[in-house]
Amino acid sequence: MKLLVAILVSALAITVSFAYDPSPLQDICVAVKDPHHAVFVNGRFCKDPKEVEAEDFFFPGFNVPRNTDNNDGSNVTNVNVDQIPGLNTLGISMVRIDFAPYGLNPPHTHPRATEILVVVEGELYVGFVTSNQLGNKLITKVLKAGDVFVFPIGLIHFQWNVGKTKAVAFAALSSQFPGVITISKSVFGSNPPINVDVLAKAFQVDAHVIKQLQKPFA
Numbered sequence: 001m002k003l004l005v006a007i008l009v010s011a012l013a014i015t016v017s018f019a020y021d022p023s024p025l026q027d028i029c030v031a032v033k034d035p036h037h038a039v040f041v042n043g044r045f046c047k048d049p050k051e052v053e054a055e056d057f058f059f060p061g062f063n064v065p066r067n068t069d070n071n072d073g074s075n076v077t078n079v080n081v082d083q084i085p086g087l088n089t090l091g092i093s094m095v096r097i098d099f100a101p102y103g104l105n106p107p108h109t110h111p112r113a114t115e116i117l118v119v120v121e122g123e124l125y126v127g128f129v130t131s132n133q134l135g136n137k138l139i140t141k142v143l144k145a146g147d148v149f150v151f152p153i154g155l156i157h158f159q160w161n162v163g164k165t166k167a168v169a170f171a172a173l174s175s176q177f178p179g180v181i182t183i184s185k186s187v188f189g190s191n192p193p194i195n196v197d198v199l200a201k202a203f204q205v206d207a208h209v210i211k212q213l214q215k216p217f218a
């Protein structure tokens, strides 16, 4: 019985530790698409270190403005393990965010990463909301060029360009693959859609309001 408990506890410990990016067990572990002749280490498969080259750690053109001609008026450029395979197992990544005047990076969360953001151009109204246990407190700030702000892991947050000019921000995230859950898209734009009555009760509104909210994603 004691042994069984010990096994269950250690199995649980492994599960919990695997929910986070691992500490690297070697200097480098460049991700490879082809797992042939590779070892799995709780990230992607690793490239043979003898074949590793500078390109594995490189992403050019982060200075180039992105196109913000879309409904949100914003554009997020990811630089995670998909773009830089050398980030595998290192627990870090970046984004560039371009904003049109009044452009919005809509409320979203990163399930695996804390984000630290610096504004390099323009003026952003940013914020996050704490958990239910902490009273869903909204924490906000207007940021100017040079200002840095942190969005804690898992919490819903947003950035809105409140200036008359375009804005640009860069952020680092504490995961090689932070993930993104955009609240509007996930709740009203899932595939297939969440039952209208479920959402009507959850949001305490009539079904037709929910149908209207689902329409842009249909």
Ligand SMILES: *[C@@H]1O[C@H](CO)[C@@H](O)[C@H](O)[C@H]1NC(C)=O
Residues within 6 Å of the ligand: 065, 066, 067, 068, 069, 070, 074, 075, 076
């Ligand atoms: C972001 O910008 C790039 C390059 O300008 C463009 O190819 C891409 O379609 C844009 N994405 C969105 C969502 O507008």
